[in-house]
Amino acid sequence: MVTINISQEKLSHLARTFGCSTGSLPFTYLGLPLGLTKPKVEEFLPIVSRCERRLVSTSIFLSQAGRLQLTNSVFSALPTFCMSTFLLQETVIDQIDKFRKLCLWRGADLNAKQKPKGAWPFVCRSKDEGGLGVLNLKTQNEALLTKHLRKFFNREDTPWVSLIWETYYNSGKLFGTTRKASVFFWQAVKIALPRRASRPPAIKGLR
DSSP states (O other): OOOOSSOOHHHHHHHHHOOOOOSSSEEETTTTEEEEOOOGGOOOOGHHHHHHHHHHHTTTTHHHHHHHIIIIIIIIITHHEEEEEEEOHHHHHHHHHHHHHHHHHHHTTTTTOOOSOOOOOTTOOGGGGGGOOOEEEEEEEEHHHTHHHHHHTOOOHHHHHHHHHHHTTSSOOTTSSSSOOHHHHHHHTTSSSSSTSSSOOOOOTTT
């Protein structure tokens, strides 16, 4: 049992009543750091470590095309679940990109001397634009957070949607006309909005 703004005495009483153990924030749930404040860089270390461990197990017999496939299907996918909930700091994205670059250009041999065959921004372009189609993690992160806007504008029957509407938009006015949201999750989601939008953007699929 993990509580917020509850005295230790009451927490102990509730834990005895329900026969469960007690915990405290922050903690990790389904691999995500949960707490009352924005997660720090070090709290995303497990995700970075997973990328590093996967890099070590990369086969040295993979061709360049095979390493590209591995970069796209594995290394770009590992942080996806986390990016659907949090806006990752640039430091975290840079570290994951470091392992993606190593996988693409050097494979499992971290001491190899091969130089990159192309600049990373060029590699992240789509194949139609002459790039290799590797995901830009920063853009992907913002795109994944956009899905929460559909829930928000449709006022879906979800606890966090009701909380945000009642706390910051109970007057019916939207972005730019209310007090600044202090919830770090919602601040991250709003990044997906057009920079100068004064009203909700037209999102396909909204009722």
